[in-house]
Amino acid sequence: MTKGEVVSNKQVLLKDYVVGIPKETDMVLSTGIIKLKAPQGSEAVVVKNLYLSCDPYMRSLLQKHDRFRFFPSYTPGSVITGHTVATVVDSNHPNFKEGDLVWGITGWEEYSLITETNFLHKVEHTDVPLSYYTGILGMSGLTAYAGFHEVCSPKEGENVFISAASGAVGQLVGQFAKLMGCYVVGSAGSKEKVDLLKNKFGFDEAFNYKEEDDLDAALRRYFPEGIDIYFENVGGKMLDAVLLNMKINGRIAVCGMISQSNLEKPEGVHNLFCLVSKQIRMEGILVGNWLHLYPKFLDFIVPFIKEGKISYVVDTAEGLDKAPGALIGLFSGRNVGKQVVVVARE
Incomplete structure (x- = not known):
């Protein structure tokens, strides 16, 4: 050449x-x-x-x-x-x-x-x-960083739930939350992925959503006091169940809704009144709106990677x-x- x-x-x-x-x-x-x-x-x-x-x-x-x-x-x-x-x-x-x-x-x-x-x-x-x-050093990493730190405004000790948590964005959000001292639970679709969340990424708990007949009951099991922050990657039935389990003044960052990707008619969400009754803030993320944070994000993430404090x-x-x-x-x-x-x- x-x-x-x-x-x-x-x-x-x-x-x-x-x-x-x-x-x-x-x-x-x-x-x-x-x-x-x-x-x-x-x-x-x-x-x-x-x-x-x-x-x-x-x-x-x-x-x-x-x-x-x-x-x-x-x-x-x-x-x-x-x-x-x-x-x-x-x-x-x-x-x-x-x-x-x-x-x-x-x-x-x-x-x-x-x-x-x-x-x-x-x-x-x-x-x-x-x-x-x-x-991790591209759009997925910046999405996780901006979505969690800027949209969700996390505080130490809060309860965080992440769906599709072993994916490109979810695995990072969970680790960012743990670095802040939050209690973190993730959902995934196989035993291998659940084990990865708990044993490699340091989540406190994780579950296989395919093995749960009642997502509302599963979330109540892991979050008896409710969810402060939900990082949304799935949509549909999962979002419906999460809304029932959010705390007052909870925050939801909407990154994606992969369960709806191949549906010609998206599923309805029935529990949206929880946004009103629980005063929940729900906000979508488009990473292109956060490119100005990229230098700050690099300063944040690279030392953690080199020190082995974040896995990918x-x-x-x-x-x-x-x-x-x-x-x-x-x-x-x-x-x-x-x-x-x-x-x-x-």
Whole structure:
């Protein structure tokens, strides 16, 4: 590979808009070509992609636009995009040079030409795994940090519940809460994940929601005095049960609702009057609104990582051809921890 060379470029394309439960065959592996040279007169950057991030929000982009969307849909026949770690092959941008390691939004392909560089960031700490920039040091980490510390305004000793707690965001929220001296319980969908929450991430308790016939009763068992903070990743029946168990002046940070991802008609929530009767504050999180906190977040998180006070589990799939399956697996709970696809090793 030499700068300016025209090379083949494996890519993952959306075959057609998805209705219902997505399948691997909704995406197709194709091969295009790309010139490894940024166009003259532009501030574009050409990168070689190393790690791809699989994230729940991408499910909504596989279907036609709807009123709940906060990003535009993917276009059938076009390359899937997402958060990526990459190395710069060529650059006309003053902030990036050949050889720089970067993270941001690029295509699901071997090489990408980036003309919109507003979401491209240099990797600042190279003494931690590069894959962390798809998760703990990227959008997942900042989401957990802003959602918990800024939206939830936690206090020492409070009771915290996290659904989908072994995922990319949930595992971090639980550890942040423990660092603050909170009592922390998480729910997950398998014994392996429950054990991970208690034995690796230090949660006080955890339970498998699939083994609970009555979620309200399960929450009353773990929170006899009620929940101060709920970090919402699931929605539906779980949210309904949580509302019944919130304390007065409780806070709910809504990060996602993965149980609703593949439903053509989302489930209703019946206990919303608890927001009034218990004076609960419930607020959604879009990480793009918190990017100004990223330097502060790095100062907070990196020392904990280097001191071994925060753990992070990454579920790795090898090869671009594994990307469709890795993404689809999120919606059946197949992944354990943050799902990452390795395109090339640095």
